[in-house]
Every structure is written in C-alpha cells, then in structure tokens.
Amino acid sequence: xxxxxxxxxxxxAVEERARQxxxxxVSEIELLVGKLAGIEPESLKFCFSAAxxxxxxxxxxxxxxxxxxxxxxxxxxxxxxxxxxxxxxxACRSLRVKIISGEEFLIQSMTIEEEEx
Amino acid sequence: MCDxxxxxxxxxxxxxxxxxxxYHLHVNEHENAHGEHHSHEHxxxxxxxxxxxxxxxxxxxxxxxLLAERNRGYFEARKxxxxxFLSSPGSGKTSLLEKxxxxxxxxxxxxxxEGDQQTTNDADRIQALGVPVIQINTGSGCHLDAxxxxxxxxxxxxxxxxxxxxxxxxxxxxxxxxxxGEALKVVIIxxxxxxxxxxxxxxxxxxxxxxxxxxxxxxxxxxxDAAKCRENAMRVNHxxxxxxxxxxxxxxxxxxxxxxxxxxxxx
Numbered sequence: 001x002x003x004x005x006x007x008x009x010x011x012x013a014v015e016e017r018a019r020q021x022x023x024x025x026v027s028e029i030e031l032l033v034g035k036l037a038g039i040e041p042e043s044l045k046f047c048f049s050a051a052x053x054x055x056x057x058x059x060x061x062x063x064x065x066x067x068x069x070x071x072x073x074x075x076x077x078x079x080x081x082x083x084x085x086x087x088x089x090x091a092c093r094s095l096r097v098k099i100i101s102g103e104e105f106l107i108q109s110m111t112i113e114e115e116e117x
Numbered sequence: 118m119c120d121x122x123x124x125x126x127x128x129x130x131x132x133x134x135x136x137x138x139x140y141h142l143h144v145n146e147h148e149n150a151h152g153e154h155h156s157h158e159h160x161x162x163x164x165x166x167x168x169x170x171x172x173x174x175x176x177x178x179x180x181x182x183l184l185a186e187r188n189r190g191y192f193e194a195r196k197x198x199x200x201x202f203l204s205s206p207g208s209g210k211t212s213l214l215e216k217x218x219x220x221x222x223x224x225x226x227x228x229x230x231e232g233d234q235q236t237t238n239d240a241d242r243i244q245a246l247g248v249p250v251i252q253i254n255t256g257s258g259c260h261l262d263a264x265x266x267x268x269x270x271x272x273x274x275x276x277x278x279x280x281x282x283x284x285x286x287x288x289x290x291x292x293x294x295x296x297x298g299e300a301l302k303v304v305i306i307x308x309x310x311x312x313x314x315x316x317x318x319x320x321x322x323x324x325x326x327x328x329x330x331x332x333x334x335x336x337x338x339x340x341x342d343a344a345k346c347r348e349n350a351m352r353v354n355h356x357x358x359x360x361x362x363x364x365x366x367x368x369x370x371x372x373x374x375x376x377x378x379x380x381x382x383x384x
Contacts, residue, residue: 002291027168038294038320085319086352095352107175111168
C-alpha cells in the first residue's frame with residue numbers, strides 16, 4: 001500500500017504551494033500517472049481522501065491522466081505501445097526494449113480558490 | 118502511539134539498535150521540511166467564483182528523490198558503496214548477509230541498515246557478526262524511504278570506503294518506487310517461490326541491477342525451473358546481473374563475493 005504514503009506526499013506538496021499562493025482551498029489537482037508508473041489510480045484516489053482530510057486539499061477533485069506505455073526497440077528503433085515491462089518488439093522480436101513513455105508520475109497543476117467557503 | 122516514549126507518531130518509523138532497549142529515535146517527517154508557511158496577501162488577482170490554476174509540473178516523489186540524492190552525495194564523498202536489498206519476506210536476505218559479510222569484512226569495512234515493520238531480530242543477527250548495524254522499524258510502513266535512511270546513516274558509525282547493505286522491508290511491490298540513494302538495487306528470489314515471479318512483479322525486477330536466486334540447494338525438491346526464471350527476469354530487464362546460490366550451503370557465494378569485491382575496487 002505505497003499509495004497511502006504517496007497520497008500524503010501529494011497533499012504535502014499541494015498544500016505547501018497552495019499556502020504560498022495564498023489559497024483559501026484547493027478545488028482540483030491534476031495528476032499525470034503513466035500506465036507503467038506502478039501506481040493504481042483507484043487505490044490512490046481512495047487513499048487521497050483520507051490523506052487530504054483536514055487540509056486545504058480536503059475537497060479537491062483528483063483528475064488523473066494516464067499516458068500509455070511506449071517502448072522503443074534497441075535493435076531496429078521501432079516505437080510501439082507496451083503494457084508491461086517485458087515487452088517484445090513486434091517487428092524484430094527483440095527484447096531490448098527501452099520504455100520511453102508511461103512511467104510519468106507528476107503533479108501537473110492545481111486549481112486554487114481564493115475565498116474560504 | 119509509541120510504546121517506548123508514549124509520543125504520538127502514528128505510522129512513523131523508529132530507529133533501534135540491537136542490545137540497547139532504551140535507544141529509540143523517531144524519524145520525524147517534518148524535520149527536513151524547510152517550507153515556512155507564509156501568508157501572502159494576493160489582493161491583486163481576485164477571481165470571482167472560479168478558481169485559479171497553478172502549474173506545478175512536479176514529480177510526486179520529488180521530495181524523496183531529492184533526499185535520496187543527498188544520501189547518494191554523502192555516500193560518494195565517503196566512498197561508501199550502498200546496496201539496497203529487496204525481496205519478498207522469507208527469501209533469505211538476512212541469511213545471505215550473515216553468510217557473506219564475514220568473508221567481505223576481511224577486505225573492507227561493512228555496515229548494515231535493517232528495515233522491518235517491527236522487532237530488532239534481524240539487526241540482532243547482524244550485530245552478532247560484529248559489524249555496525251541499525252534497525253529501522255517502519256511501523257505500518259511497507260517500504261524504506263530516503264528520509265529513514267538519511268536518519269539511520271547519521272546514527273550508524275560507518276567508516277570511509279565501507280560497503281553499506283540496506284535490507285529493505287520484505288515486499289516485492291512498494292520498495293521499488295523509493296530511491297534511497299543506493300548505488301545498486303539487489304533483488305532476491307528463492308526457489309520456494311514461483312519462477313514466474315519476475316513477470317508477476319515486473320516493476321521491482323525492472324528497477325533492479327542485480328538478481329540473486331537463493332536456496333538452490335532445494336532445487337531437487339521443488340518445482341522450480343531456474344533457467345526459466347532467469348529468462349523471465351531477463352525479459353523484464355536485460356541489464357540484470359544474475360547469480361544463483363545457496364546462503365545455507367555456501368554454493369555459488371564465491372561468484373557473488375568476487376563480483377562485489379570487484380565493484381568495491383572500481384568504486
């Protein structure tokens with residue numbers, strides 16, 4: 001259940017920045033969670049509500065974008081979608097595949113409201 | 118609540134030393150936070166009803182990653198070679214350390230950080246070898262993070278040019294995401310597990326640099342295909358350095374020891 005400690009780090013980062021910005025509360029947080037990032041978005045949402053309780057982000061919606069995994073073949077250079085780390089190049093069957101996208105795990109942005117509700 | 122000092126650190130990690138029941142230190146999450154909470158007046162951009170979007174584009178694990186880099190800098194400056202040992206519970210991480218440390222100690226100093234949810238059992242076993250050791254009890258936590266290691270390494274009396282073995286919490290999922298500042302990640306599987314483990318837990322094997330297959334003395338008694346397991350591991354990560362050994366009988370240990378000695382010499 002590393003999603004809980006991750007939810008806490010999201011809340012901490014968001015709250016720190018929200019305070020700097022003088023926010024009353026945070027209404028939305030946009031996350032980028034690649035399909036290969038090793039994070040379960042559903043589990044993260046579940047933990048987030050507990051982690052955010054009593055903070056400026058308590059009522060924030062989590063908007064999660066999930067970029068697909070993309071691999072690049074180390075032999076023939078072809079790029080193709082991958083769902084797992086043990087991908088095989090569909091063109092030359094090589095296993096020397098480098099993941100070039102899908103491992104992202106970012107807090108993209110947040111929407112802050114000026115007034116306390 | 119902490120059962121030793123009564124303070125409330127729900128889920129917080131605690132450092133312990135074997136044989137010193139009165140020693141315990143809480144890893145305080147907020148100690149490293151530099152952010153002071155300012156309250157700014159932002160009268161100049163007032164929005165009615167709708168909120169304002171603030172772009173962060175910040176890695177979620179940034180705080181851990183930055184601290185891990187600080188740990189890495191500390192190790193580098195003191196020429197400490199740090200290994201992060203990862204596996205499911207019971208694959209033989211501590212037994213392997215018990216077996217290999219006495220031989221390695223002849224060549225260079227060794228120190229150990231032990232990670233478990235509870236008890237100092239593993240640290241007690243390592244202390245019997247006469248090497249500096251500290252136990253991190255993560256409480257409810259399922260992995261070590263860079264902050265816990267940062268605190269532990271300051272409490273550990275390490276010599277320069279040491280090999281530092283960090284034994285992570287037994288778990289093949291969560292520890293993969295948390296950089297501790299180590300030079301290399303070592304994943305251990307044992308033949309009493311399934312040979313498809315690298316496919317079932319690919320993130321861990323993808324992140325690892327070295328894979329050790331342990332308990333090979335039991336191969337005649339279990340349905341485990343070592344070649345198949347290696348192939349599965351290589352499918353997930355073709356850069357993996359592969360070792361097969363038995364921490365119990367000592368078979369195959371020499372190859373790992375020589376490889377580690379080579380790494381320490383280059384380091």
